[in-house]
Amino acid sequence: MNSLVALAGTSLLNNDKSTTVQDLEKRIPGFSVLQDFFKKWLRLDLTTLLTAAALMGAASSGAQSIQETGSKVYWWIVRFLTASISIAGNDRLNREVLNWLGAHVLLKKGTRILTANSETIRNDAWSYRRVNQERNDYHHEKRMPVQYLPTFGTTWFIHGRNIFMVRRILTSSAHYHSSWTRTPDEYAGAPEGDEPLVVMCLGRSVEPIKRFLGTCREFADKQREAYITVRISKRSYDETWDTTILRPLRPLETVHFDETVKESLVADISNYLDVNTRKFYNRRGIPYRRGFLLYGPPGTGKTSLSLALAGKFGLELYLLHMPSVRDDSVLEKLFTALPPRCLVLLEDIDAVGIKRRPRKSDDDDDSDDSDKNSDKDDSDSDHGRGRSSCTLSGLLNVLDGVASQEGRIVLMTSNFAEKLDKALVRPGRVDKMLYLGHISPRSSELMFLRMYGPDADGAAPADREVQLPQQELERLALEFNKTIPDEVFTPAQVQGYLLNYRNSPLDAAANALEWVQEELRLIAAAKEKERKANEAKRKKRKERKLRRAAKMAEAMRNYASDEELEELRQKVEEKKKRKKKDQPAGAGEKTEGGDEKQSEQKEKEKEKEGEEKRSEEKEKEAGEDEAPKQNGTGQNGTTAAAIHDTPNGVSGEHTKEETASNGATEDKAPPKVKVNGQAASTEEPVVTNGISGEH
Numbered sequence: 293m294n295s296l297v298a299l300a301g302t303s304l305l306n307n308d309k310s311t312t313v314q315d316l317e318k319r320i321p322g323f324s325v326l327q328d329f330f331k332k333w334l335r336l337d338l339t340t341l342l343t344a345a346a347l348m349g350a351a352s353s354g355a356q357s358i359q360e361t362g363s364k365v366y367w368w369i370v371r372f373l374t375a376s377i378s379i380a381g382n383d384r385l386n387r388e389v390l391n392w393l394g395a396h397v398l399l400k401k402g403t404r405i406l407t408a409n410s411e412t413i414r415n416d417a418w419s420y421r422r423v424n425q426e427r428n429d430y431h432h433e434k435r436m437p438v439q440y441l442p443t444f445g446t447t448w449f450i451h452g453r454n455i456f457m458v459r460r461i462l463t464s465s466a467h468y469h470s471s472w473t474r475t476p477d478e479y480a481g482a483p484e485g486d487e488p489l490v491v492m493c494l495g496r497s498v499e500p501i502k503r504f505l506g507t508c509r510e511f512a513d514k515q516r517e518a519y520i521t522v523r524i525s526k527r528s529y530d531e532t533w534d535t536t537i538l539r540p541l542r543p544l545e546t547v548h549f550d551e552t553v554k555e556s557l558v559a560d561i562s563n564y565l566d567v568n569t570r571k572f573y574n575r576r577g578i579p580y581r582r583g584f585l586l587y588g589p590p591g592t593g594k595t596s597l598s599l600a601l602a603g604k605f606g607l608e609l610y611l612l613h614m615p616s617v618r619d620d621s622v623l624e625k626l627f628t629a630l631p632p633r634c635l636v637l638l639e640d641i642d643a644v645g646i647k648r649r650p651r652k653s654d655d656d657d658d659s660d661d662s663d664k665n666s667d668k669d670d671s672d673s674d675h676g677r678g679r680s681s682c683t684l685s686g687l688l689n690v691l692d693g694v695a696s697q698e699g700r701i702v703l704m705t706s707n708f709a710e711k712l713d714k715a716l717v718r719p720g721r722v723d724k725m726l727y728l729g730h731i732s733p734r735s736s737e738l739m740f741l742r743m744y745g746p747d748a749d750g751a752a753p754a755d756r757e758v759q760l761p762q763q764e765l766e767r768l769a770l771e772f773n774k775t776i777p778d779e780v781f782t783p784a785q786v787q788g789y790l791l792n793y794r795n796s797p798l799d800a801a802a803n804a805l806e807w808v809q810e811e812l813r814l815i816a817a818a819k820e821k822e823r824k825a826n827e828a829k830r831k832k833r834k835e836r837k838l839r840r841a842a843k844m845a846e847a848m849r850n851y852a853s854d855e856e857l858e859e860l861r862q863k864v865e866e867k868k869k870r871k872k873k874d875q876p877a878g879a880g881e882k883t884e885g886g887d888e889k890q891s892e893q894k895e896k897e898k899e900k901e902g903e904e905k906r907s908e909e910k911e912k913e914a915g916e917d918e919a920p921k922q923n924g925t926g927q928n929g930t931t932a933a934a935i936h937d938t939p940n941g942v943s944g945e946h947t948k949e950e951t952a953s954n955g956a957t958e959d960k961a962p963p964k965v966k967v968n969g970q971a972a973s974t975e976e977p978v979v980t981n982g983i984s985g986e987h
């Protein structure tokens with residue numbers, strides 16, 4: 293077509309219309325007929341029209357080639373006169389450069405075309421067809437501030453006497469849209485954060501750019517100093533540490549537990565992170581890793597301590613909630629992606645390797661509905677605790693398998709330390725175990741002072757009703773100390789109470805006694821409820837066994853022949869064998885009908901043990917004034933905590949089951965238990981004081 297138009301154009305420019313029509317007729321048969329038709333009916337000369345089109349086409353292609361040449365010359369000059377470094381969209385440096393530009397260039401120059409970003413919200417409603425819930429920003433405390441950054445295109449500025457240009461390059465989808473509609477890039481789309489950057493500098497050396505990038509990194513480090521970087525994995529499909537959260541720094545002093553234990557923990561980690569330690573480990577062929585187990589009831593500061601340690605040692609915290617990890621391969625991929633120096637927090641480690649209870653065989657059809665319900669309850673509680681899909685061997689493999697990274701610190705938390713497998717808590721995987729228990733009066737006092745004292749920068753909280761002098765605050769804190777019973781409440785409980793009187797320390801101190809009494813009443817009621825529930829369970833079990841025995845006796849009485857009796861006997865044998873197989877390893881052998889006797893016997897033994905322990909405890913208490921406490925409340929009167937090396941095969945034997953009501957916390961604590969400073973029997977479920985076990 294273009295050639296036809298060109299032909300018409302050249303012929304007409306030569307002013308030879310008849311030859312043009314003849315030439316066109318040759319190429320398009322019937323052209324002369326069309327020409328006649330247009331002339332007669334529309335009074336239009338077709339050849340003139342074609343000439344006009346030819347001229348326009350020539351002009352446009354001329355302009356295009358001029359533009360292309362101009363662009364080539366421009367980039368040739370740019371390449372000749374500038375040095376440049378490009379940064380990929382997913383590189384942290386990319387973000388750091390943008391942040392620097394946002395803070396130092398855009399605001400100062402008063403740039404008028406910007407992009408804003410606050411936080412990314414994935415629209416679940418669209419992808420999962422769920423109703424999208426409106427965010428309630430009034431109650432959403434950690435709303436991200438809006439950040440203004442450069443948009444697509446070039447931002448120029450002067451830094452260190454050099455002229456810089458930073459180009460933020462359009463991604464393909466936005467580019468397609470802008471070129472199709474001929475809309476300027478910044479109006480065609482918004483940067484999504486994965487756009488590459490090119491940093492250019494006038495001159496022929498990259499050194500000024502390197503210096504500039506260094507400045508951007510320093511600026512980012514300074515900004516991060518007030519925060520802990522917590523990295524988590526949210527998107528299960530790409531199994532990477534995809535989300536970064538900045539949490540305000542939490543000073544270690546705000547986590548209250550035994551100061552001696554705290555110091556020992558800090559010294560241990562400092563020693564491990566020392567440059568010479570790695571060399572020491574390497575030279576001796578010891579894998580350079582360190583593992584800690586933080587265990588104790590819920591709300592005693594395990595997570596808070598981990599965050600505080602990350603802040604203290606300037607490490608990034610990689611957080612994994614074990615029940616949420618999909619399987620071993622995901623766990624392995626996440627561990628492989630860890631940097632060499634970091635803190636890994638594995639929460640609820642006891643969720644790994646929990647075995648399902650054996651299902652009741654079909655032969656046990658005589659069990660009544662209530663039994664089934666009680667089984668259901670058990671499994672529900674297991675479920676509530678969260679069972680991970682990871683296997684124990686998968687976990688052990690990432691902790692110290694051949695392929696596992698060296699140099700990191702692993703902190704594991706658990707509310708059920710006694711359930712952990714011996715292999716998991718052996719030295720090398722868990723080097724130290726740290727028990728965090730219930731709060732002591734002294735820790736409550738410190739918490740009171742922290743809550744109502746001046747802020748970290750020394751400024752008095754602006755929203756306080758009455759600003760009390762420090763001396764008065766200390767007096768109230770001491771008053772509060774005296775009302776809090778020793779190691780009954782969790783720190784989270786006390787913090788919750790104080791938060792109710794956030795602006796009024798006077799009310800907090802005045803109402804403390806009433807709160808304590810109410811909490812103790814609730815604890816006692818919950819304990820009583822649990823005792824009754826246990827009793828009812830025991831009774832039902834006993835009745836079921838009696839019913840079974842009666843059935844058996846009935847069957848024996850009605851037997852018709854020796855063969856039938858033999859068949860019955862074999863059935864019973866098989867059932868016994870099956871039961872034995874189903875029992876967890878280590879469980880004692882039980883006989884039909886003998887279970888009750890065994891448990892009675894056990895109870896008697898326990899009672900005896902309890903008596904002995906109580907008298908032992910009394911003896912100890914008598915001598916406590918002379919000897920420093922090994923367990924329980926710290927030497928300085930702070931919250932119960934204990935740190936100790938991991939003995940081989942520590943799991944299980946050192947703790948005792950108990951239940952803390954109010955907040956329905958169920959936990960295991962070491963054998964010696966005190967309530968309100970008095971020795972208590974360990975037979976009944978009691979509220980723990982969280983005294984460290986004799987590991």
Ligand SMILES: Nc1ncnc2c1ncn2[C@@H]1O[C@H](COP(=O)(O)OP(=O)(O)OP(=O)(O)O)[C@@H](O)[C@H]1O
Nearest residue numbers: 546547548589590591592593594595596783784787
């Ligand atoms: N020892 C403590 N000192 C100061 N605050 C504490 C302490 N323990 C708990 N808290 C407070 O209680 C809340 C819960 O604490 P945290 O999440 O650290 O407990 P946890 O032991 O990890 O609980 P869980 O086992 O349920 O995960 C936090 O707000 C924290 O500030």
